[in-house]
Amino acid sequence: MQKEKHKSATHREFGLHYESLIADPRIDQARALLAEALEEQRSKIDAIRPPDPELIEPYQAKLARLASARGGAPYFPYISSGLGNGPFVQLGDGSVKLDFIVGIGVHGMGHSDPRMLLATVDAALEDTVMQGNLQHDESSLLMCEKLIGLARQQGAKLDHCLLSTSGAMANENSLKIAFHHRAPASRVICIDNCFAGRTIALAALTDRPAYRSGIPAALDVDYITMFHPRDPEGTTRSAMEGLHRLLDRYPGQHACLWLELVAGEGGYYPGTAEYFKGLCSLCRERGVLIIFDEVQTFSRLSRPFAFQHFGLDEYADIVTLGKITQVCATLYGTGLKPKGPILSQTFTASTASIRCGLAVLDHLLTKHCWGDDGWNMRRHHYFRKRLEAIAAKYPGRLSGPHGEGMMIALTPGDGSEETAKKVLTRLYDEGLMGFVAGSNPTRLRFLPPPGVTEESHIDLACDCIERVIRTL
Numbered sequence: 001m002q003k004e005k006h007k008s009a010t011h012r013e014f015g016l017h018y019e020s021l022i023a024d025p026r027i028d029q030a031r032a033l034l035a036e037a038l039e040e041q042r043s044k045i046d047a048i049r050p051p052d053p054e055l056i057e058p059y060q061a062k063l064a065r066l067a068s069a070r071g072g073a074p075y076f077p078y079i080s081s082g083l084g085n086g087p088f089v090q091l092g093d094g095s096v097k098l099d100f101i102v103g104i105g106v107h108g109m110g111h112s113d114p115r116m117l118l119a120t121v122d123a124a125l126e127d128t129v130m131q132g133n134l135q136h137d138e139s140s141l142l143m144c145e146k147l148i149g150l151a152r153q154q155g156a157k158l159d160h161c162l163l164s165t166s167g168a169m170a171n172e173n174s175l176k177i178a179f180h181h182r183a184p185a186s187r188v189i190c191i192d193n194c195f196a197g198r199t200i201a202l203a204a205l206t207d208r209p210a211y212r213s214g215i216p217a218a219l220d221v222d223y224i225t226m227f228h229p230r231d232p233e234g235t236t237r238s239a240m241e242g243l244h245r246l247l248d249r250y251p252g253q254h255a256c257l258w259l260e261l262v263a264g265e266g267g268y269y270p271g272t273a274e275y276f277k278g279l280c281s282l283c284r285e286r287g288v289l290i291i292f293d294e295v296q297t298f299s300r301l302s303r304p305f306a307f308q309h310f311g312l313d314e315y316a317d318i319v320t321l322g323k324i325t326q327v328c329a330t331l332y333g334t335g336l337k338p339k340g341p342i343l344s345q346t347f348t349a350s351t352a353s354i355r356c357g358l359a360v361l362d363h364l365l366t367k368h369c370w371g372d373d374g375w376n377m378r379r380h381h382y383f384r385k386r387l388e389a390i391a392a393k394y395p396g397r398l399s400g401p402h403g404e405g406m407m408i409a410l411t412p413g414d415g416s417e418e419t420a421k422k423v424l425t426r427l428y429d430e431g432l433m434g435f436v437a438g439s440n441p442t443r444l445r446f447l448p449p450p451g452v453t454e455e456s457h458i459d460l461a462c463d464c465i466e467r468v469i470r471t472l
């Protein structure tokens, strides 16, 4: 009987040839060989190293070609060799950097993790290179279900998930859903110092005049005061008063309150539960929808979502995320399902990025990155303690640290952009990669890859920081 059943399963006339393909032992063999070869090479990348003298000249030539082709030099003279190992990456000149910015929060498992290679191989076996609204396969379904499951775990009513190729597109979709639901309301409320992305509409939200220079204003945006730890009560009160004033001045005209719970590009300023709850409950009372932009915060605090970290689940009407998941997404509740065809895209993401994103989520869970005493918060406290010790040792040369979880920043010297850029470049030369954030003051920020950053990596980063700070 058993035998008969087996026979009918393997010799069926119909069935899925794709399943037979991925079960083919030759493919398993190929996977094992690829992983073995990768391990052999990546294991050699295990410390900061200077460039190989023989590679410097051709590397400089490649950088010049890149600058010419893209219409400007990249911020760092960075062209990856194609290989790294955890938080280390080898560049095309043979140097190895400790990468604590990972493409602004993208390499969730650090560099060249074999699970990413295997996820990409699985994706390559699928027919579809780019998933889209007319061509989903199972990887899109799994990603949507996974994100919805994580988002709902403390009770948020987020039922649907729309994938997209960039954080900006996820935010565009979030605004469309909000405007559509609240039509004809056309205004948006944001917080001072926010960053939403680089489309024309999002440039209107982003509180950086230089980022919209020469670009016509696409939306009417009103701003309220950002929470500041130097004056928690004053800034919370001012934001509430400002919100009351705006809602009274433009009755029924605001579609949404759009919030970053830790200002990312703005310089790593987290708000507090009290600050956000006041704003959200007033908006809820007035029917204004609440959008949490988690494109940078997702996965980096004590919970998968920052709105969970701050206990704001009941207010999450629409949530966007991206970066570490390799594919971006807009989550929303059933009550906000659009009634017309306002949302669609030829491409939602590549199959490889979705499969890699699933591998990252799996890694974050198995490494226990979340929880009050999870990997993220433990590493945060360790990094914070080390930076505080450096700040105490060199008064006036470093202030902070700032930020939350695996988003950490410091202010070098006088807080000017010039000093921050100088320190950043010197850190790069020392072998540590971070990035700038905010203005007045300009800070240095770090987004170490969660789940692979060990205390020894933080020690190495702090040694670089101390070497640079003490000569400032």
Ligand SMILES: Cc1ncc(COP(=O)(O)O)c(C=O)c1O
Pocket: 104, 166, 167, 168, 169, 171, 195, 196, 197, 198, 260, 264, 265, 293, 294, 295, 296, 322, 323
């Ligand atoms: C908070 C926030 N929203 C949106 C974006 C835009 O994402 P993307 O660059 O993928 O379009 C970013 C990117 O840095 C971000 O930090």
